[in-house]
Amino acid sequence: MAKQTYFVAGTDTDVGKTVAAAGLLAAANNQGLATIGLKPIAAGCERTEEGLRNSDALLLQNTASINLPYEQVNPFSFEPPIAPHIAAIEENRMLSADRIAALCRGALMQPADFAIVEGAGGWRVPLSDRETMANIPKQLKIPVIMVVGIKLGCINHALLTAESIARDGLRLAGWIANAVSPEMSCYKENVATIATMLRAPLIAEIPFLENPSPENVAQYIEIDKLQTL
Template sequence: MNEFFITGTDTDAGKTHITSLLLKLLAQHKKRAIGFKPIASGCEMAFDQLVNADALMLMESATVSAKYDIVNPFSFEPAIAPHIAAQKAGVNLNVEKLTLAYQNIKSQGADYLLTEGAGGWALPINENQYLYDWVSAEQLPVILVVGMKLGCINHALLTTAHMQSMGVNCIGWIANQVDAAMDEYQANLDSLKARLPMPLLAISPYTEQTPKLQIYKTLLKALSINN
């Protein structure tokens, strides 16, 4: 199974948007792919359970079906930091529980499993564990989504430096143009390409129409997709 973890430079970098596009790309190449959103806050009641719009988008983009609670095992109603939401709900989030949930999604028969994080890279899951502890324990290759806006260079470099300090394998980054009016967009993109140690995999241009992904050969190689 090909497994990847998609993280972002911050909460609104566009992780769901990019993960959905990657799942659709895999579908175009006839791959059996599924998305996993282990932790989600900001959920609403539907069909007698809490559901999250991001998790539903991943389910719609996947080519392998699974029950909602398999795709999103930990869902919380308030749109606040997940570890705080979990405390308020009386749920003890930890690495071990995430691992058990991951085994459930891995058993669904997909060839590709894309896990979308929550928030940015340094997301607490309890008082002394972070979501990156689980990513490191699973030895998942990481794709970094850079939300292209003012401050993105700092956020991307700090996130990358922390991953390197942990020995995490960040295989590449994707530029997501979240700000249509960003000043010096191309100059910022060029600065990131010059400074980040991993390759640019794709660019998602800002659009109010059907989202598209400008794909580089580095992405096809990273995903083990033949041209």
């Protein structure tokens, strides 16, 4: 496994997990680190000649410095943009944290310095009736980077997610504030409140960007602030 491997979790869906994850990879690339990006579960995929493809997974694949086959980056692909466990039921497939973690470990055997495993949706998105997305980083025993979409309700979502991460016995290595709307009122006050109430370091404030490319996002990320112990 990479020297630094993190699970990127969001406080909700559409908070910018992939924008942040790709930015993290680009920031690590800029430091000369060998990087891997994985998105083991993805819904909302498009049918192509090569099979189902997800734009978020493709972005991670193309941003990472180590080129992995798509099937290693995104082994569980679903076409409808719905909750993964529902999509799996509709296709008579089963999502298992053991299986997903094993596939991630296989991909992470590549010699790398920095690796990202991006979740889907929020921390408690179900995999089945018995497991949630949280079981994947628990199986992998890796710390978490939390992405907070700064919008109304973000303080509550951030604190509840951080509490759940701690309750699950995992370390919150850092968090990212992502401005998902250009019209968010009291932006600074919301970020300051979360920063005051969390013990983890704020490693990035990503402003609202018209072109949130990995390189554009990377300039706002300070990966050296991540808690590595």
